[in-house]
Amino acid sequence: MTTPRIAFIGAGNMAASLIGGLRAQGVEAGAIRASDHGAEQRAKITAEHGIETFAANAEAVAGAEVIVLAVKPQVMKDVCLDLAAHLGEGQLIVSVAAGITSASLEGWLGPRAIVRCMPNTPALLRQGVSGLYANARVSATQRQQAEQLLGAVGLALWLDEERLIDAVTAVSGSGPAYFFLLIEAMTAAGEKLGLPRETAAQLTQYTALGAAQMAVASDVDAAELRRRVTSPAGTTEAAIKTFQAGGFEALVEQALNAAARRSAELAEQLGQ
Template sequence: MAIAARILLLGGGNMGAAMLAGWLDKGVDPANVVVVDPRIGETLRPLVEERGVRHAEQVPAESFDVVVLAVKPQMMGEALAPLGTTLGPETFVISVAAGTTIATIEAGIGECAVVRAMPNTPALIGRGITGAFANARVDEAGRALADALLAASGPVEWVDREELIDAVTGVSGSGPAYVFHLAECLADAGVAAGLPADLAMRLARHTVAGAGELMIRSPEPPEKLRRNVTSPNGTTQAALDVLMAEDGLAPLMQRAVLAARDRAAALAKE
């Protein structure tokens, strides 16, 4: 859908700037966007200086159709305080702050239509994925607009209970860090096997990136792709016997995801 809404973006850090770049690439008029941030970081700078997005250090006394909260959770109270002049009866809010509940947002600005979303950092290259939940005040048109804005940086998956956003955080919100750490560990293992460190890292980076792209392009599930490269009694099977042992990768990953989910839930109470 065409996006003609007036948008106030609070927070021009990596995630906010990534979302903004996606909107502009999808045809959003830069004159319809105001980004509020105390400074212009390197990711935001070209969007302001070269693409004409308006930057402000404080929330302007204007009305907007959509307010996007892309600030850190610990800054949310400060960010919500000056929003009174920007909110009209039709304005809705999109929050991408981890662990910040809809109740917290409404406590700061009153009852309103809110979409709570969790994107991830591959949004920086247009390859992110976002989990989203809309409260009952978001109507069909608002949800469609939220979907269009969030989809500018990758697919959007809607959940039907707000608490599931914490689980989304554990899987995909924090998930890129797990994959980056996998690449680190794979490279370190290559060094332990005798490879030069720079070669081991190149092999690890391209292997992780290539396997990820293959999963996106292939209709086959990951289990089938895994089986396709595993010869009985071969080298891959020898490695998988370690990774798929009872105390191998699966229980470790489950503990990691649950730890991230539980921490997201705890953030809401701090």
């Protein structure tokens, strides 16, 4: 597939990671452009990736086939209303902003081919995972373009229903923070057990990394992997039983439900 001309509206961390991923895949700098209100950020993106940048959004989107909306959700409405008059026919709109529905985007931009995405912060290391939803106006070619874009920073998974974006937000969008919390708690507990803090932190971090890599590479699910390392009456079983006695599984379910509800609430608030 021929690489489309891509314009990024907003050149913050997520846009920079996507641009870096595309460039690492061999996409030419001339096929990518970006706009940002900050002169310092524009200079940084140009220096790092060799792409052309603009202060005006209208200049960035001229001639682009794919337009990536990568601004903060709170300013998305104003950005879209200003941008609407400068869009052409057949352009694909890709939004990576949390809480902005495709219906809201169409309300501000007019009827458009829109792909809504929920990436997560490991995309900054090209280890991210994104949920993608395409509205009915998105063609097969445009779906490939969106998948290539998000695939540049990790795994891209398609959703059949837009409402599932809230679930993706709860599981993977917010998910890195849950693991950071566990790492934080395990590090503190290891320190209380007598380990130097740096040692406890490294033991925890590399254990998390290794466990995740095993889960991804394995042909069995996480429950089976857990059983394989949990010897009867052993140390792991003692810890697992303590987690379960404290209602670990139910607490995780409650936490993800809370995140999904908040995602839906934000979508309603930001889409007005």
